[in-house]
Amino acid sequence: CRAVAAERNWVQAWCEGSGRESPLRSGLEQACRGEGSARIPDFLYSAWRQRWAPEGVALQADSFSQNTPPTTDFWPVPTQGYLTTRQWHQATGEGDYQLLDPGGVLCLKAPPAADPDILQKLRPQRIPLAETFVAQIPRGSVHVGHYPRHLYASFASGVLTRRGELLADLSLSLPPPEFLDWDYRPDHLRHHPLLGLPHLPPPIPLDGPVALLPLGAVNYFHWMVDILPALDILRRSGALEKDIPILIHGYQGKPFQVQSLATLGIPAERILSFEQLGGSHLQAQNLIVPSAGAPVGCLTPRGLEVLRQLAQPSFSIDPLQPRRIYISRRSARWRRVINEAEVLACLHPWGFAPVQMETLSLQEQIALMQGAEAVIGIHGAGLTNLAFCPPGTTVIEILPSNAVLPYFWSIAQVAGLRYFPLVAPVCDPALVALLSSPDLDREDAWVRIPDLLNVLEQTGIKG
Structure with missing residues (x-):
């Protein structure tokens, strides 16, 4: 039943050459209509198994019996x-x-x-x-x-x-x-x-x-x-x-x-x-x-x-590293901030500096986040490093409107951080059709500057 449901079109095409009165074709049509679905005819199931058998391997009719141990040619999918x-x-x-x-x-x-x-x-x-x-x-x-x-x-x-x-x-x-x-x-x-x-x-x-x-x-x-x-x-x-x-x-x-x-x-x-x-x-x-x-x-x-435990015990904050961090995904293939230049210009008076996490070693990423007092970034793997921020750090996560996901919200709470979400509309999927898929929530996003300023005011951090 699962086989027919999953590959109905293929099985139908595979049987297309059979005569109208052939048992294989009538069995297929019966299965696709849901008639007798409790047991797909043996010949149909055998045809399905033979389609997926390793090349040159002939399968016996009872090879997939629930009580039969695996053979050297293939293993059955679990039924228990x-x-x-x-x-x-x-x-x-x-x-x-x-x-x-x-x-x-x-x-x-x-x-x-x-x-x-x-x-x-x-x-x-x-x-x-x-x-x-x-x-x-x-x-x-x-x-x-x-x-x-x-x-x-x-x-x-x-x-x-x-x-x-x-x-x-x-x-x-x-x-x-x-x-x-x-x-x-x-x-x-x-x-x-x-x-x-x-x-x-x-x-x-x-x-x-x-x-x-x-x-x-x-x-x-x-x-x-x-x-x-x-x-x-x-x-x-x-x-x-x-x-x-x-x-x-x-x-x-x-x-x-x-x-x-x-x-x-x-x-x-x-x-x-x-x-x-x-x-x-x-x-x-x-x-x-x-x-x-x-x-x-x-x-x-x-x-x-x-x-x-990954943090070096001898850590001390570098006075020259930024304390307010904007995590950029400009080099990523998807889920980027399209108007990032405008966003950075807005954040500059607030003291935020852009950082690309993928250019840093693991210890450099940890050290950077351990000294942070505020972090802003669009939903992406770089925000995993929120786990290394000191308690009370302010976090603004930019969430594409089709990807309001809980991963970094939950990290922020476990780590004792002050978390503020900012939803940003996604761009026309046609703009990134070659790089991503709407099904994967990977569209780039556009940050509305008034919305960003409102959230910054809400956090209470000073510009």
């Missing part, structure tokens, strides 16, 4: 799983489940704003935080990315037991952007993008124990907010005391990745990537996986402590 790893461990007695922190609640307050859109998106929240743990999964495997029709495919992963069961709370993917809207639940047994695949490739075996961080670490924000807190969970469990490799989904050896690992005492030589190992599905003799420290993209007080 557990919403929590604790349930799996208690039900099967397999592996190990080490509890570190009990669950809790993160409370957030609404920012000072009159805009109803802001108040609806950044409303008061009580975010449930699940308990943190480290699981050991004998012959566990992980499959990452490349999920068709899934917006954030490069981030997602599926963690499986040796029987091919999905462990939902370890199989991370980006939730809807309003991650603080807890109508969303990690019901990955129905919604995980892994289930959109016809089958999985055979896993590449890895010898010995391997630690895994399954969420895609493809940008600065998720590396700092999701990956480093998960590494801390591994460290506190004692798993990193042994010289075992650490497999990080999306690791590319970027400077901020290498520098942050070095500061935490983890040599880059211990890090493995899926690209380095040459596959999207890997299986270890013992897969060691930490839980997420919080909902994806949400920084907790514990996560804030982890990030602040």
